Amino acid sequence: MDQLNLGLAGGDDFTDVAHIFYNAAAEMMPGQMVFMDGFTLEDAMSVFEIGEPRLDSGFVPPGEVRREFEPLQPLLPEEVCWILDRAFACEMEWHSGNMLAQTVFTFLFVHHLAVIEPDAVPMRMPQSQAEFARPIELITVVVRAAVWGMLKCCDLSWRELSKGNVYDGEDWQGDKCDVSLLENTTVRQCLALLDEAMYWISNTHRIPVQWRDALYSRLLMRKYLLQMMDANVYRHPSQFKSLASMCREQLRLVRAFPSPAPSPESPAHAVLDPAVSRRLNTFVPIRIHELPPQEQTWKTMSSLVDGWSDIYRLSVTTDVLSWEIDGVTTSWLPSVPPKLPYIRSYIQSVFYDGVLVLNRFTPNWLVNRFSIEIIGMPYDAFVTNVKQRWTRRQPPLLTNLEDMFSDLLVKHVRCHWFNPPRKRRYMMQSLPAWHAIYDQILSIVSRLRPTDDSLAGEHVPATWDALVDRTPCAVLMWRTQVVRDVILSGFQLALYSVNEIPMAYWYLVRVIDTILTCVDSLKSVSACHDSVVSLELGYTHVLSSATQLLCMALFSLTIRQSTIPLSMQRSSFDLRHKWAFDAAYAQVATPQVNLPRFEDYQADLEDILADKDFSPRETVLHAKALYALLLEGDHAGGWAGHARHHRRAVLKMLHGACTLLEDIPSTVEDITKLDRTRLKWDPSANPWFPALVPQEAPVGTSIEDVQVPDPVNPC
Known part of the structure; x- marks a missing residue:
């Protein structure tokens, strides 16, 4: 009887009216909905608010008493x-x-x-x-x-x-x-x-x-x-x-x-x-x-x-790669707090206001800067050279290419100031467009009259002919770096399961191999080894080589961490890499470079397990030496500009990751003896790579608890 005194709305004299609703919906099919003019989803959500204390923002808990606010109450x-x-x-x-x-x-x-x-x-x-x-x-x-x-x-x-x-x-x-x-x-x-x-x-x-x-x-x-x-x-x-x-x-x-x-x-x-x-x-x-x-x-x-x-600082920066490096390295550093949405919006407005880039350039100006900073050649020289060497009756479609390229560059630079999930999503969606540009430039270059200076693989003077012939490599390198960032962002967002981690490291090894091939091709025609273009390519080559070695070691190290047999991993592999098989690729004649295929993953996995000469520990030490090489002197220059200190911070972070992995097994056979619980991934300390915590470390030890010596001054 005490329950009758609770004061329930409407009392306790309820009548079952469910049959009314059953009869009204008798002619409806399962899944069918009835809509009414003026009744929106917002109205439907508001219904749940009424009478539910956990949802009702107007509900006053029993016993809550708030002091009355008097605006003109004198204060000290x-x-x-x-x-x-x-x-x-x-x-x-x-x-x-x-x-x-x-x-x-x-x-x-x-x-x-x-x-x-x-x-x-x-x-x-x-x-x-x-x-x-x-x-x-x-x-x-x-x-x-x-x-x-x-x-x-x-x-x-x-x-x-x-x-x-x-x-x-x-x-x-x-x-x-x-x-x-x-x-x-x-x-x-x-x-x-x-x-x-x-x-x-x-x-x-x-x-x-x-x-x-x-x-x-x-x-x-x-x-x-x-x-x-x-x-x-x-x-x-x-x-x-x-x-x-x-x-x-x-x-x-x-x-x-x-x-x-x-x-x-x-x-x-x-x-x-x-x-x-x-x-x-x-x-x-x-x-x-x-x-x-x-x-x-x-x-x-x-x-x-x-x-x-x-x-x-960014408003007075007119180098596209400086904007790119600033956005990329800032998002890579866990020690740098994310920028407030207001600042991220303001930076995007500063870069492009819907009409002009940096308040004074048309979007097509970006294409010229891309050509100068990546290849070392103005875009006008590229156009002139293409027209002089063109072998077809119909002229090349350069205007459409330039417009599409500039639009994609604007969106790409701005995406570095999206929130991390949206940035990853945009990068995945932009990959077909980057591939379409690569296909068009490759098609144009393949229709040019060959010259002696454009023979692939030979070190020749950096004439316009040779640089034009390497232009597809520049676009492919840029696109492949976007693929690299997509994979790395999966670690930062903690998207990968235990079974998907070795797949990610394996694909990173292959993707970085493509980047290195493109860098080698571009460096082979560098006119001046002291130029900013050459310095940037050299930095990219060493950084990519070191990161590839570290990924290779972790690929071999995490294979044994999988909890399901290899035969059952295909569905997970295909689902994780579905972004690489977008339907838009079917409209482009040129096939993708380095597609993620499970058969390749399976073959490489078997090869590395059978390689008696491969040493995960020596591979990590080699990567550490390359990172240390970049930290010495001023190798983080190039187009970094004011973001140079962020670059050095990234290098120190990667060097520290190698230090925390120095005690991994020296042979592939010893990997099976490694306690899988000793590998700790902590995106707040290192966004991509784990730490190998000591055997006797207590449960719950994080990467921050492991001391990392300064890479420049170990003492």
């Missing part, structure tokens, strides 16, 4: 300082991918801007010492200006994020819940309010000096953030660079003087309502999101400021 300067810090935390959490209703809109002053207008609040003289220490101007002038600045920063960020470079609902959350972000307010108005608030702080005598400085620093930080988001790196590059430096310095000052958390009885805590979504216009059940510690907020803001510095 230190309480206001803490409130401004939490406003920064709300904003940075939105930039980190949470919803506005979970972050910025939980800051309740956002919904009471009209209440705290100075003109709406009657001014009166303080009647006591307590009132004197809590000037109402801290709310109507300081907090109001800070909230205006925060909302305008969110508005400017929202406009950049909504360009489509990153994806709403995937990288960021754009639902405004019908709350204003001051879209119709100008940046100049917000800056004027901030200047007014800073002027008041500087001239008031009702705030202790230390809190005047703290409040002033936070408002100045807000002003710099607003100016940065309103700045244009191409319109005023020196101002953009200067603002980024000022933001960094101001952030350092703010972090140096943290604000203490108010006492539990302080009314400042009522400013934040994590469950504010109960009162907002939203269709999605929203969980309560706890704001992180303030130090984490400053780290996120530091990442934002560093991103602006990267934007300026």
Whole structure:
């Protein structure tokens, strides 16, 4: 009987009405659906929210009591300082991918801007010492200006994020819940309010000096953030660079003087309502999101400021390979935190705004840069040489090739600032287009009049004829590097099962072999061994050779880790490499180079197990020596530019991976004696290669627990 007192909706006098629905659906076929005009999937999802406490964002748990928020409640300067810090935390959490209703809109002053207008609040003289220490101007002038600045920063960020470079609902959350972000307010108005608030702080005598400085620093930080988001790196590059430096310095000052958390009885805590979504216009059940510690907020803001510095550096970089290297090496380094979606979108906009590349070049300019940086020959020289040596009556279709090539280069460079899963997906989808370009260039070159300088395999002077004949190798090398990155991304995203890991290492060995063949062909016609093109090819050759050796050793090492027989692995092999057999390849005459075939995998597996002379340990040591060679001196140069330090960090990471694998078996026969649990893959420490932890290491030991000596200074 006690259950009758629970107050269930509708009581307990229920009537079974299931037969009504059975009769109504009697004429429907299994799987058939009925749609109604105006009833959307969003409406259907909203049905589940009603009455279900776990999903109902408006549900108030029994016993929950929240302090009433009073916008004009006088506050101490230190309480206001803490409130401004939490406003920064709300904003940075939105930039980190949470919803506005979970972050910025939980800051309740956002919904009471009209209440705290100075003109709406009657001014009166303080009647006591307590009132004197809590000037109402801290709310109507300081907090109001800070909230205006925060909302305008969110508005400017929202406009950049909504360009489509990153994806709403995937990288960021754009639902405004019908709350204003001051879209119709100008940046100049917000800056004027901030200047007014800073002027008041500087001239008031009702705030202790230390809190005047703290409040002033936070408002100045807000002003710099607003100016940065309103700045244009191409319109005023020196101002953009200067603002980024000022933001960094101001952030350092703010972090140096943290604000203490108010006492539990302080009314400042009522400013934040994590469950504010109960009162907002939203269709999605929203969980309560706890704001992180303030130090984490400053780290996120530091990442934002560093991103602006990267934007300026990239905006003055006109080498396509420098952009490529920067994007690739940054994504390869687990020690480099991923860039915020706002920064990733901004970088893509800086590279291509839909009309111009780098704000001053047409997309076809990229083809010329590709030709210069990969081959060492301007694209105009390529076109002229092709026309002079053309042997057919109909002219070559170069215009269509150039347009398709430039479009693919734009998308390829920008994809390095996608999120990792989407970047992998795009790269897989772009491979047929790269193969089509390779097919067209190969077809054009095959129809040229041969010359003595274009004999394959001979070291000849770098004439235009010889370079033109090697152009297909340049495109094939680029495409094969995309294949390499697709395979490597599978390790970073932890996609491979135990049985698929040896397949991935095996295919990497074959793919890198194609890269080395292309590099050798291009190097054979290099005009100057001291040129940037030659240096870049030399770096690529050594790096690829070392990585191939390491993959070969791990291929032999992980074969025995498989948990199913070889005869049962074909389906897994075909499923993992289905992207290599896209239907679009059937429309291209030239067959793919180095297709992943299970028969080849099976043959190579048997060969390496039967090779008595192969030593996994010696192979790793050889790879380590090659990485050390690149680390000596300045071999990470080439087209790296400002990304040189990232290149060196990647080399150190790979050198360290070899160090952690030095104790692997010396012979193939000894692999069977290796305890498979000693191989630890940890993408947060090394994205591609495992560590061999000591035999006596406790369960749960990670790669970070294993000490790796400095490759340059082992002592």
